Amino acid sequence: MTAVLTRVGLALGLPVVLVAVWWFASAGSTDFFFPPLRTIVEVFGPTWFGERLVDDVLPSLGRLAAGYAAALVLGVGLGVLIGSNRWVRAVTEPVLEFLRAIPPPVLVPVLMLVAGIGNGMKILVIISGCVWPILLNTVAGVRAVDGVLEDTCRTYRIRGTLRWRHLVLRSASPQIVTGARQALSVGIILMVISEMFAASSGLGFTVIQFKDGFQIPEMWSGVILLGLLGVLLSMLFRVVEHQVLSWYHGSRTAQKER
Secondary structure, three states: OHHHHHHHHHHHHHHHHHHHHHHHHOOOOOOOOOOOHHHHHHHHHHHHOOHHHHHHHHHHHHHHHHHHHHHHHHHHHHHHHHHHOHHHHHHHHHHHHHHHOOOHHHHHHHHHHHHOOOHHHHHHHHHHHHHHHHHHHHHHHHHOOOHHHHHHHHHOOOOHHHHHHHHHHHHHHHHHHHHHHHHHHHHHHHHHHHOOOOOOOOHHHHHHHHHHOOOHHHHHHHHHHHHHHHHHHHHHHHHHHHHHOHHHHHHHHHHHHO
16 A cells, blocks of 8 residues: 555656646736636636537547557558568568658648548548557567577467467567557647648647637647646556556566566
8 A cells, every 4th residue: 555655646746746836936927828827727627628528629539549549550460561571571661761751740731632631631640650659669579579489389380370369469569569659649749730730620729729819828728638638548558558468567577576
């Protein structure tokens, strides 16, 4: 119990201190563009817990989920194919290095011409950024499969689906999860950027509308909401990671106790 309380205290200590500093430092602010935190907190609930929750917040999260899931499937699938075949890796590596160097926001105008200005464009922008951390980490994980385990599978004639599932994917899963964690933060950023171009709903669109309308406290409340969503999604990811990699964390703990 003491260990749990200590971890909670360490996790919440710095955020509480920063919020307190912001609260008192901005209490007497008369700057139009930097209102007191008290004012931002007062408008937070009425701004986001009404119609905008359905019209802006949920559509943004839906687009993020669709783009992230598609990038996960595409990145893992291509990563396993490229990582397990050196000829495919030799052919595709120059092209991949070229494509990954292109910043996803630069692709927004191109994707608008190809996919229009609807949800498809926004999802494609998220995919274009999220797929690379997943793909590259999957390739690295597949290439790092233990040779002894490879020989064991070959000796016991474990082939096909069983080999891919229990050897390749399981061995690469720690690095795949690392790439997926990186992709999540990239996806949140691209979700907002994609909604700043030719959009009619979403968090990014609404924050820009507040900025253009000089509704500064509401604009700051949107920034805070994005930060809170990032924290909540990170916590959710850790729960999923703990379930998926329970065998890995267990083996690491056992090795440390030896």
